[in-house]
Amino acid sequence: MATTTAPARRQPAQALRPAPKPRHIVGTVAKIVLALVFVLPIVFMFVSSLKPDAQIFSDLGSINAFLPTGHISFANYAGVFDRVPIVTFLMNSVGISAATVILGLLVNSLAAFALSRMRLRGKKIILTAIIATLIVPFETLALPLVWWVNQLPWLQVNGFSLALTHGWLDTYRVQIIPFIANAFSVYLFHQYFDSIPKELDEAARMDGAGWFQIYRKIIMPLSGPAIATVAILTFLPAWNSYLWPIMVVQSENLRPVMVGVEYFYQLNVAWGQIMAYTTLITLPILVLFIAFQRSFVNSIASTGVKG
Amino acid sequence: MKFHKSRRLLTASIAAMVIAAPLAGCSGTASASGGSGGSGNSITLWTHNAGNPAELAADQKIVSAFNSSQSKYKVTVQAFPQASYNQSVVAAAASGKLPCVLDMDAPNVPNWAWAKYLAPLDLGTSLKGQLPSTIGKWNGKVYAVGYYDVALAMFARKSVLTAAGIRIPTIDTPWTQDEFNQSLAALKKTGKWAAPLDLGTSGTGEWWTYAYSPLLQSFGGDLINRTDYQSADGALNGANAVNWATWMRGLVTQGLIAQKSGADANADLTNNKTAIEYSGSWAAAPLSKTLGKDLAVIPPVNFGSGPKIGGGSWEWGMTNTCENKAAATAYLKFSLQPQYQASVAVAAGTIPATSSPAALKLDPSYGPGGSNEIFAQISRKYAELRPPTPAYPFISTTFTTAAQNILAGADPKSTLDQAVRGIDANIKTNNGYK
Structure with missing residues (x-):
């Protein structure tokens, strides 16, 4: 009996399921097409990294451009390691990006906390002035900024003594410190x-908490999404930094990964090696994206900014 | 004085930032106050060869030989990637951090000398026998010297040309304009190629001026009047220049070239997507590898005023802010020994700047009967220096824009007139770059 009734019970349920509407089908197809638009360049990059230069171009007009066909090898990857100190560059970028993100979170959240919670005259004017700096593109400031960072002093630790040095060029700090304070992050x-009730502050103050305790124990623990958003939006430009390092860094052992791409643009461009190199430097970003996918999507949704 | 110096710095910085250096063979004011480039008898040398291990190793070998040849001076190498090298130099100049010795693309030499990035060189007899196009001069003084040059040429399959009934030209009897046009028409007629000639129109930056201004010069025009370098009027917009521009546009309208060619000309020729490639001596080695003995090296076409190619590749100079010019001069003199020049040229696959026996011993391919002799001959016979004027970076970008617009269909005469107005105005704004 049981064997005959069970299917009979399921059948009506299946019959009740609504048939997919045409607009859903169109939506799904559109999503697939959109996904392909973003995924195929990455597939092309990886597949091309396994092919000789001439084959990359001969495959361009066909589906083979996205398939690992023909003379497949890891020769381009070996070439990358011969031409570029990629491990050094990767370590530099990881360090620079991490330092920029951590210090950026601290400095920008503190600035925003002061503007949002503390009683300050002209808070709105200060915030407007900070936001106004977003209008100025970095490229226009780059050359004057080089001059400025070259004038700045620094306390150098030599064993147990301190020495005052002059100029920040060709250091890690010149790649980190100018990018810690960020108007968009403050905003x-x-x-x-502002969206966190001020009553929480007042209650904490009545319990004897100071401003820094309120910041550390109340506001920041409640600001997870904002921290994730700022962290991601600070990390990406730090990782992709290109113009600034080529202007301020002379020593090869201090260069970040993006500058390494330039190593392959010689008279005869090494296309396969470029693809291998970009594959290698994209991997950390992909891993991060997969690990923090939800935060990443939320950050874009909450800011309306493309990552 | 201070105002003029500041303006020079600004103008030169912008000019040098704008000009890209994607190509070695085709390829201002430093803070004059204070010194840079090392300390004491230790000096720093900058090169664009970070992504070129072979040439960098050759440079490093010279430095090591110099350091061990004496105990007074010590040279340290810092290598930068070529594509962003100019930006690095300009930024260093702006902050007074230039090294003592650096290499630079030849057409930048006058601008960087005018901008006081560079100091004149006193190398004495070290320049004897040097290929003329490898000596960077401005205002009668030598500011830079190169170990090698490169030469523009065309490449094709001998079998393809023969099958189409096309004569394979030689250095002594290059194609004439009519012969070239007929050859392209014959190739097009076969229907095998959408555009038989690859002029490299997808190239960027300095390539356009390096590659196409020699064609303009062969038509009888030029980028500027070379009598005093104060105006382009008549040279860049005269009848000969208009003929050049009309011919260039005609190549596109007749389907003989692509308005934007493929990203890799060597690959397109190898894959038979094009029949003739306009490139340079640097393409010979990879093409010879894929096409073998079927490869034909075609000298530049004579469009009426003789075949022309651009002269000058990467050259070495000494900066104005160098604190130890004696060390820099000593190094440069040392590095110009024929065997060292040849070793760099071999590593770079380029034409050695000297044809001395010591150089030819290292690389006989550029000597009599060698497989690359034709490039040395083209360079010696047909090289024309890009205008040695500080205005060159501006001229180059203006010419590039005009040529791109003409290929896209803009009216040749009015486009060239506009380019001339821009160049003349720039020269006047900078007081004639004097």
Whole structure:
């Protein structure tokens, strides 16, 4: 009996399931096409990294461009390691990006906290002035900024003594410190902090908490999404940094990964090696994206900014 | 004085930032106050060869030989990637951090000398026997010297040309304009190629001026009047220049070239997507590898005023802010020994700047009967220096824009007139770059 009734019960349920509407089908197809638009260049990059230069171009007009066919090898990867100190560049970029993100989170959230929670005269004017700096593109400031960082002092630790040095060029700090304070990050934190009820501050103050305790123990623990958003939006430009390092870094052992791409543009461009190199430097970003996919999507959704 | 110096710095910085150096063979004011480039008897040398292990190793070998040849001076190498090298130099100049010795693309030499990035060189007899196009001069003084040059040429399959009934030209009897046009028409007629000639129109930056201004010169025009370098009027917009521009546009309208060619000309020729490739001596080695003895090296076409190619590749100079010019001069003199020049040329696959026996011993391919002799001959016979004027970076970008517009269909005469107005105005704004 049981064997005959069970299917009979399922059949009506299946019959009740609504048939897919045409607009759903169109939507799904559109999503697939959109996904292909973004995925295929990455597939092409990886597949081409396994092919000789001439084959990359001969395959261009066909589906083979996206398939590992023909003379497949890891020769381009070997060429990359011969031509570029990629491990050094990767370590530099990881260090520079991580330092920029950590210090950026601290400095920008503190600035935003002051503007959002503390009683300051002219807070709105200060915030407007900070936001106004977003209008100026970095490229226009780059050359004057080089001059400025070359004038800045630094305390050098030599064993147990301190020495005052002059100029920041050709250092790690010149790649980190100018990018810690970020107007957009301050703005994002400020908007998020504003959405947290001020009553929490007042209650904490009545319990004897100071401003820094309120910041550390109340506001920041409640600002997870804002922290994730700022972290991602700070990390990406730090990782992709190109113009600034070529202007301020002379020593090869201090260069970040993006500068390495330039190593392959010689008279006869090494296309396969470029693809191998870009595959290698894209991997950390892909891993990060997969690990923090939800935060990444939320950050874009909450800011309306392309990552 | 201070105002003029600041303006020079700004103008030169912008000019040098704009000009890209994607190509070695085709390829301002430093803070004059204060010194840079090393300390004491240790000096720093900058090169564009970070992505070119073979040439970098050859440069490093010279430096090592120099350091061990004496105990007074020590040279340290810092290598930069070529594509962003100019930006690195300009930024260093702006912050007074130029090295003592650096290499530079030949057409930048006058601008960087005018901008006081560079100091004149006193190398004495070290320049004897040097290929003329490898000596960077401005205002009668030598500011830079190169170990090698490159030469423009065309490449094709001998079998393809023969099958189409096309004569394979030689250095002594290059194609005439009519012969070239007929050859392209014959190739097009076979229907095998959508565009038989690859002029490299997908190239960027300095390539356009390096590659196409020699064609303009062969038509009888030029980028500027070379009598005093104060105006382009008549040279860049005269009848000969208009003929050049009309011919260039005609190549596109007749389907003889692509308005934007493929990204890799060597691969397109190898894959038989094009029949003739306009490139340079640097393409010979990879093409010879794939096409073998079927490869034909075609000298530049004579469009009426003789075959022309651009002269000058990467050259070495000494900066104005160098604190130890004696060390820099000593190094440059040392490095110009024929065997060292040849070793760099071999590593770079280029034409040695000297044809001395010591150089030819290292690379006999450029000597009599060698497989690359034709490039040395083309360079010696047909090289024309790009205008040695500080205005060159501006001229180059203006010419590039005009040529791109003409290929896209803009009216040749009015486009060239506009380019001339821009160049003349720039020269006047900078007080004639004097």
